[in-house]
Amino acid sequence: MIRFLQIFFFSLVLSISLGAQGHNHNHQGDGHNHDHSGHNHDHGAHDGHNHGSHDGHHHGEKSHSAHGGDHSHAPTCGGDHHGEFDPGETAFHHIADANVYSIGPLQIPLPCILYAPKKGWDVFMSNKFKFKTIGHGDGSKAYNGYVLDGGSIRRVKDAGFPEGEPVINGFIHHDKKSYVCVGNKMYETEAKSTADGGLFGGGITSFYDFSITKNVASMILVVLFLSWLFLGMAKQYKIREGMAPKGKQSFMETMFVFIQDEVAIPFLGNKYMKFLPFLMALFFFILGLNLFGQVPFFGGSNVTGNLGVTMVLGILAFIVTNMNGNKHYWEHILWMPGAPAWVKTILTPVEVLGIFIKPLTLMLRLFANMTAGHMVVIIFVSLIFIFGELGENLVGGYGTAVASTLLTLFMMSIELLVAFIQAFAFTILTASYIGAAVEEHDDHH
């Protein structure tokens, strides 16, 4: 039911974000208007698919000269551009990983570990980019050929980019490409290296970012907190043996016992002790990060809503399941006993596919649920700015603020539930896959 609701909202969000691209090009009146020309609008992706309709009804009513230029001509540095509010871009930006840690509008530097095959390693703190502490995470200086664009590190592609730490005038995003301005010259920057094989607009580029990003930092914080919690709990069990649980013990014991008795033991039987650490680690890691991401103004890191993170968890679930698969498990997959030969020829490919589909669904379920939740909340908040037309329409702004606060409150309470449900679903499904792989069959059916 909740999943269904989320999928509904997710599509709603997408339609809003795409529609808004066409209708809501409003002037942003804050201090962000200087040289950040194209930064907050005009993302390549939207242009890429939306071009036809976009151009069609957009230019007639609301555009101004500078804006028109973005579409008809190549963008140039130093143009008189105004920033615009784009809820889609805002949502994408907020759920994305970054090389700065944002607490509200406050930007905190993080360590950068970069590797370019031709250049070698670069290790430094992201404040080398001289970004504004209160701002959008755009670096005002380049460093060793890297720039900080909207909180993310990019490497300058074009040769001839000034050495050292040149001052940056702004960033331009146009037609799937990003540029950095130094002086009046434009230099193209590269996207991150990603492992999607170009499928989702990424691919391997000339550098790899092994930085402690916002997501990694959140993960470290959450894991440290969980370690403190559980090590303290384990210690209490040792020193308070034979006594009633207290403090941390009684706080966490309910969940621990729940996962142990409702997930591990029913699926794994007497082998549960072997897999208990993995299942517990999965549950509390996911739950911790899900909840951490729900805290407003504390980074709002979308760690479990990042496909990279859920991919690692899915792959580990895959490895643990298949490394422990016994003879019966493989027999049932490769040559189902008791089935007629012609059925076996159909069953075997299906079962083999199933091995891979199971962790794949784990990965996608968690990712989609968490990302959708984050996006819905962000879009609800964005509604205020859309209807308020960035301060120009006070009635719209205040009216929507009330409605959207209520909606956000509702969504966040659902998200709180989803945080638990998704952690639980991932764990119980993993337990069932492992259980199927290690189960002892007495009878052949």
Next chain:
Amino acid sequence: MFFLADFDVIRPDFGLLFWTSIIFILFWLLIGKFAFKPIAEALKKRENDIQSALDEAKNAKLEMANLKSENEALLAQAREERAAIIKEAKEAKNAMINEAREKAKEEASRITSSAMLEIENQKKAAITEVKNQVGGMAVEIAEKILKRELSGGDAQSSYVSSLVDEINLN
């Protein structure tokens, strides 16, 4: 996939893959070894302890019940014994009283009969003594009469009557 170019979260970043693997595997192995397993074992042990404590309590209760019924049996036995003893004592008491009564009766009758005998004896002795005295007096009187025989008949009879007066049988 038109809109996904901006959709950063769908593109797995090598750095994030690397760090997630490191952090999660460390968490799994270290916390699993030093926290999850010990906690699960402690919980299992506590469960067993509680179970055995409950079992013990149950056994103790059973034992108590046994003891109680034993006590009750003992008590009943004691009560019976007491009743028997009391009955015996009563019987003995009655027997003793009867015996004493018999004895007293016997004694009394014996005393009475000996007293009767004595009285009889005394009576006989007294009568004998009276007989003796009366005989003596008669002799004396006779003596005196004999002494005064000479002095007339009237005088004699008045004398006899004075003698008789003297003999006071008091």
